[in-house]
Amino acid sequence: MPSTRTSRGLTHDERSAFERDGFLAIDQLLAEEDLQPIEAEYAALLDRLVSEQHAAGQLSGRFEDLSFAERYARVIGERPDLHCFFNISLPLINGPVEEARYHLNAGPSVFGLLRHPKVLDLVEDLIGGEIYCSPVQQMRMKPPAACVEGDLQGHSNIGATTWHQDIVALLPDADETEQVTVWLAISEATEENGCLLSVPGSHRDGPQVHCSNDELASEPHVPTRLMEGRPAVSLPVKRGGLVLFHKMNLHCALPNRSQCLRWSMDLRYHPIGQGSGRPAFPGFVARSRKNPASEARDPEAWAAAWEAARQAIVSGRYPDRIFEDRRWNDAAVC
Secondary structure: EEEEEEOOHHHHHHHHHHHHHEEEEEEEOOOOOHHHHHHHHHHHHHHHHHHHHHHHOOOOOOOOOOOHHHHHHHHHHOHHHHHHHHHEEEEEOOOOHHHOOOOOOOHHHHHHHHHHHHHHHHHHHHHHOEEHHHHHHEEEEEEEHHHOHHHHHHHHOOOOEEOHHHHHOOOHHOOOOOEEEEEEOOEEEOOOOEEEOOOOOOOHHHOOEEOOOOOOOOOOOOHHHHHHHOOOOOOEEEOOOEEEOOOOOOOEOOOOOOOOEEEEEEEEEEEEEOOOOOOOOOOEEEEEOOOOHHOOHHHHHHHHHHHHHHHHHOOOOOOOOOOOOOOOOOOOOO
């Protein structure tokens, strides 16, 4: 069962549970005042995009009479390519990219959550006080499944998330990295609207076979038949709750069968000096007990670093692979 935060950091029992299972669900950590800035930032972002796209004749209306969730679903339904504007990482593409479809949101409220002391306190109890914020991060805004059509049904930021381990998309420089994922619920996560499922103890089994997805290259997955007989538990948490898990933990997310938006963020951290597995993208020092002056505190500088990475990739100046999508394939299985 998820625990509820009443004090700073993790208890001895919580750390033991994380080490045993490879994950730990915390029912509620952040308060309303912690989440309201991100909601305001995204409401403004959606309003700006709708205004721009409607003025350009790319949307059938402004949908101002709809709630944020309904408006977002309507926009994504008409213009699926706009979903990248809401993500907190650039699209995962190895090769040439289209500048018009290569965007992210690196807003100040996102930066604030990445550096939130309540989150970093938990991470510190797992990896120590020298914490690097990995750029391997995602915003997952999932409308009701009935609103999602075509390729987006298989996109883990919009539709269901297939079985996988987080190591699968990382380049080899992160093989030994002590990465921790913080899966943060902006809206309540339930079995109906698409909470996480995880296999207890799977982090001790090593990398699993992942098959690449020819339709959506950024979504390698463990085939369903390989998951047969593996007991999984669901991990519902309240709004402001989170799930911590190991990079080898086998997990997926259920489809959103509700009538509401399911909204979460993947935040990832590792000790300073270890490889992120995605060197094309910028991370930063989130906390350093040894050298506090090294901590990143300027959201504009962070946003500028992402724009510099974007321009390097769009222009072709960054020639290497962005992410891993075939390393764990097995022809006999896939």
